Amino acid sequence: MKIGIDLGGTNLRAAIIEDEVRLRDHSKEPVGEPRDPTTIVARCAELVERLSAGESATVGIGLAAMLRGHSGMVANSPHLRWLDIPFGELLAQRLGSRFKVGVYNDVNAIVYGEYMCGSARGFRNVLGVYVGTGIGGGMIVNGELVEGASNCAGEIGHTKVRWDDAAAPCACGKRGCVEAYVGGSYVQRRILEELSAGARSSAVTLAGGIENVNAGHVDMAAADGDEWALGLWQELAPLLAVTLGNAMAVLNPERLVLGGGVLGRCPTLYAMTDAALMVVGNQPTLEACTIAQAELGDDAGIIGAAHLASRDVSIVAV
């Protein structure tokens, strides 16, 4: 039996995965409070015990966190407010020997899900990039997930697109990361700042007030030729395109999967990024790669985590 869990900042979801891609007994509940490790470990364990109903099972968990090493050590999860929590070991100990537990970065699990069952199925070299609140990446190389030396691979959101003294500060502590320009929370902040400072845009009318404007409204305004919105997208699209093109030049993927809330809601930004990528990308790499939007939506992480654990990737030793 394969069980997948998606532990995000908002929801805790779990399901049994059948026939590779079908979710059975799917449950979804708010993470809520308290969200200390002891509470969350207990809740995950109870979910697994209920789903497994006495059988043994493989449990894969995708987590919105930066991991360290390959035993489910959470180095940092701003969403859960955890620092240096051996989540994998705690959960594996609590569950006992009937269960095999693997813990994965959420974007890695999502990309693996798309690789096994979604828009990257059948491709052995894949780059997945998700532009949502932040920017995350995951890679498949030679048919295997790339976790890297310390399980931090795919930090494409923290590749630098500026490195002068005026480069934008990023929550990671450095400057000039692409996430600090194109990540959803940064874009949102900038939109409100510029409009509050007097920028004129049809996005305000579309949204019914400055305070309601989000990236989707800006995208619609840009599609209508709004000067301010187009200017913003013309600045951001090349930054995202360079990031994608540079990662592609290194990895030479066969499939680039794009997803995440910002790209999903912003078809104009997506199209402009795609056009800029054709200019800044390395030509042989572009020729070898097709681009697709993510297919599995919210289920990708659950599916991917379950498959990774069932393939013995980064299983927690107990």
Added chain:
Amino acid sequence: MKIGIDLGGTNLRAAIIEDEVRLRDHSKEPVGEPRDPTTIVARCAELVERLSAGESATVGIGLAAMLRGHSGMVANSPHLRWLDIPFGELLAQRLGSRFKVGVYNDVNAIVYGEYMCGSARGFRNVLGVYVGTGIGGGMIVNGELVEGASNCAGEIGHTKVRWDDAAAPCACGKRGCVEAYVGGSYVQRRILEELSAGARSSAVTLAGGIENVNAGHVDMAAADGDEWALGLWQELAPLLAVTLGNAMAVLNPERLVLGGGVLGRCPTLYAMTDAALMVVGNQPTLEACTIAQAELGDDAGIIGAAHLASRDVSIVAV
């Protein structure tokens, strides 16, 4: 028996590899002229036949070329002046069934050599970057060479560090590639241009004339505090550092191997790049990675190619 061949723009070298790393019956001859595919295939085949002395053997060839696919198709080799030459198939057919033939990008073979027997031995996630005439890269992920979808992985020299209209043109046909700033032939041209245009530098005295100045002289001048030399290195070191840091953020290697003529002759540039990398690199990635200079020198490619072929990587079907 394992035979390695290194076919560069200048020399054709071959040897039997024994005890993993020892070269026996090493031969080195100029590539010379003519260098058409028929001539070169015949010369490689004769070398292999002489070395193998009637035994069957595995033959790995590292080639200064851009490959396409995994059967030794040379898409482009400016050094050999080849375009779309099925070198692997021609050589395998010429040699016959007694031999197993694999063809590799030269930098991939070099990095694999360092991984098997050199400064990256024992590390399962490796990034190797060579700054010579151009800039080339190679990667090991999960213990395996990364060739990518079309065997173009590791084109780190063609990642972009500028994307404005004034970005430097690169021989690849695009603009703003790091190679067009830090690659040896570009650096050399720029040195001569700036000095000929009147820049004053102690490098000229060190070299005994403007026309003799190379990157090594500029590096010595920079170490002595020469203003022009330091200014040039202060511009170039961050570009190389950003390139390394961004690739590391994606790959999370355990070992970064640096090599190539420019870095070898320029310890000041090397130190400035290293210092800049600590600033622009992604922190968790930096913490997981040690940096080492390449160890195997000119033998790395022969050794790496032989090992790749003996591990059945990209063997030419005949």
